[in-house]
Amino acid sequence: MSEINQSKNILVLGSKKDLILPETIVNKVYFANGAILLEDRIKKEKNYESILVTGARIYLRHSEIKEIILRSKPSRFIIRGDIHIDDIRKNFSHNFVYDYFKSNREINKFQKKFFKQGLFSVIMAELFYEKGIISKVIHFIKILLGKDIGVSTGFFSLLLALEENKEAKIIISGISFSEGRHNFEKKRDFINRARVDKFLFENLKMEYKNRIYTTDKTQSQNLNIKYSI
Numbered sequence: 001m002s003e004i005n006q007s008k009n010i011l012v013l014g015s016k017k018d019l020i021l022p023e024t025i026v027n028k029v030y031f032a033n034g035a036i037l038l039e040d041r042i043k044k045e046k047n048y049e050s051i052l053v054t055g056a057r058i059y060l061r062h063s064e065i066k067e068i069i070l071r072s073k074p075s076r077f078i079i080r081g082d083i084h085i086d087d088i089r090k091n092f093s094h095n096f097v098y099d100y101f102k103s104n105r106e107i108n109k110f111q112k113k114f115f116k117q118g119l120f121s122v123i124m125a126e127l128f129y130e131k132g133i134i135s136k137v138i139h140f141i142k143i144l145l146g147k148d149i150g151v152s153t154g155f156f157s158l159l160l161a162l163e164e165n166k167e168a169k170i171i172i173s174g175i176s177f178s179e180g181r182h183n184f185e186k187k188r189d190f191i192n193r194a195r196v197d198k199f200l201f202e203n204l205k206m207e208y209k210n211r212i213y214t215t216d217k218t219q220s221q222n223l224n225i226k227y228s229i
Contacts, residue, residue, distance in 0.1 A: 126139065158170070
């Protein structure tokens with residue numbers, strides 16, 4: 001495995017309440033959804049890259065998060081879901097790179113490679129989305145009808161960072177992997193998806209897990225990952 005480049009710091013930022021921002025200067029930030037609201041509070045390199053990651057459903061339906069996104073100026077925009085670039089660009093006055101994962105098949109092909117049992121890990125994780133037996137059955141029927149499966153936007157942002165920065169130090173802040181408090185209105189799907197995230201993080205391949213650092217000491221202990229401030 002390549003040695004981690006400690007001089008290159010990549011931050012993945014979520015919207016967990018009471019998050020701890022890193023004191024180190026970062027070269028690139030992956031903002032999950034409305035976390036880009038915190039951009040001005042981050043210590044960053046002069047020519048750092050800002051990457052906004054969101055889901056098509058969140059962008060179209062969550063008015064609070066969309067309003068924050070529309071006030072931002074990311075250098076790169078990544079969407080999970082099929083939204084035409086013209087429908088994104090019309091809302092922004094600056095130039096940016098646009099990437100998107102247009103189908104569930106494309107999303108699953110990407111995320112499955114990070115987990116010990118591949119797609120099977122992703123499917124097994126969905127057992128934790130609901131708590132009751134009947135609710136679980138209904139949830140899996142929805143999956144068969146095309147509902148998204150797998151990680152949250154925050155976790156997806158982390159997977160992107162791991163994939164695109166193979167020798168860098170990946171720092172997470174505000175990515176909870178739990179059902180804790182959130183800076184935005186906590187919709188039911190966000191809470192349930194956190195349980196899926198927890199299972200999948202436990203099944204993350206060690207070659208990826210070993211490259212992750214967190215600014216939260218408690219999270220470092222709970223997830224068995226390195227602490228860095």
